[in-house]
Amino acid sequence: MELVNQSSSGRFILLGLSSDPYLKVFGFIAFLVMYFITLLANLLLMIAVKINPKLKTPMYFFLTNLSIIDICFSTTVVPKILQNTLSKDRSISLPDCAVQMYCHLAFGATECLILAAMAYDRFVAICKPLHYNTIMSKKTCICMAAASWTASFTNSTIQVIYTFQMSFCRSHHVNHFFCEMPPFFQISCSDTWLHEVSMYITAGIIVSLSFFFILISYIHIVSTILKISSSDGRYKALSTCASHIIVVTLYYGTIMILYLRPRSHSSPDIDKSISVLYSAVTPMLNPIIYSVRNKDVKGTIKRNPVKQSPQ
Numbered sequence: 001m002e003l004v005n006q007s008s009s010g011r012f013i014l015l016g017l018s019s020d021p022y023l024k025v026f027g028f029i030a031f032l033v034m035y036f037i038t039l040l041a042n043l044l045l046m047i048a049v050k051i052n053p054k055l056k057t058p059m060y061f062f063l064t065n066l067s068i069i070d071i072c073f074s075t076t077v078v079p080k081i082l083q084n085t086l087s088k089d090r091s092i093s094l095p096d097c098a099v100q101m102y103c104h105l106a107f108g109a110t111e112c113l114i115l116a117a118m119a120y121d122r123f124v125a126i127c128k129p130l131h132y133n134t135i136m137s138k139k140t141c142i143c144m145a146a147a148s149w150t151a152s153f154t155n156s157t158i159q160v161i162y163t164f165q166m167s168f169c170r171s172h173h174v175n176h177f178f179c180e181m182p183p184f185f186q187i188s189c190s191d192t193w194l195h196e197v198s199m200y201i202t203a204g205i206i207v208s209l210s211f212f213f214i215l216i217s218y219i220h221i222v223s224t225i226l227k228i229s230s231s232d233g234r235y236k237a238l239s240t241c242a243s244h245i246i247v248v249t250l251y252y253g254t255i256m257i258l259y260l261r262p263r264s265h266s267s268p269d270i271d272k273s274i275s276v277l278y279s280a281v282t283p284m285l286n287p288i289i290y291s292v293r294n295k296d297v298k299g300t301i302k303r304n305p306v307k308q309s310p311q
Contacts, residue, residue: 042067048300070283072087097179106156113148119214255280
């Protein structure tokens with residue numbers, strides 16, 4: 001199906017950052033630094049997992065998926081923000097906007113599902129340790145990851161096609177950093193009720209169910225940890241989940257605030273700030289959070305990769 005809009009001139013204007021030149025320079029530097037750290041930190045983490053045999057575990061298989069998602073997620077948004085910050089022409093064509101929205105939705109949803117898969121991995125590791133290798137087999141992990149990617153990209157295809165069937169005759173100025181669904185509802189002169197309901201339903205299915213799955217997993221995990229008699233044992237078990245809990249809190253908190261609240265309670269400036277958090281800040285922090293708390297990852301990154309290669 002073609003993304004056709006008869007009322008559209010074919011281009012949208014992304015208002016982005018403030019018109020204040022000093023704020024624009026600060027914003028450009030901040031986004032550039034965050035993007036560089038995102039690429040470097042995630043690539044280093046992926047290399048560490050690749051070359052260290054100790055990290056050939058289901059948890060780090062999912063973490064590698066998470067790093068790929070974070071790199072792609074940030075690359076979908078940040079380069080365009082950097083370009084628009086310096087350029088006088090802040091327009092984006094309809095096809096480019098559709099691609100950006102498609103990738104943004106797809107990678108965002110995939111991250112939700114991968115985080116849920118990581119929660120299940122921690123549940124099995126702590127609550128059913130004797131059956132861990134059987135339950136979390138290589139085949140199971142690949143199937144869980146493949147299902148997450150497939151479901152997310154399928155949903156994104158439907159949502160983007162549905163969104164660009166609307167007419168945008170009010171304005172072509174989008175008060176946002178990039179092409180995202182909520183701001184487009186505000187500039188549409190079509191009845192957006194069905195589109196918003198569709199967004200809330202899919203967000204509810206992917207985001208809310210993933211979050212509740214994580215919550216249920218951690219209820220069982222905490223229950224199991226409390227039954228451990230040794231305080232050292234309880235601390236060790238809980239510490240294996242700490243990084244994941246921090247990442248889930250950062251990501252799901254911002255996603256739910258943006259996508260699961262009524263439009264009447266939204267504010268363009270607040271929405272932009274929230275979008276920056278989960279599109280640029282979280283992808284940068286994820287690998288740092290996991291690396292800082294893991295001795296094997298830190299040791300592998302510090303040592304010469306050549307020495308790590310088994311001969």
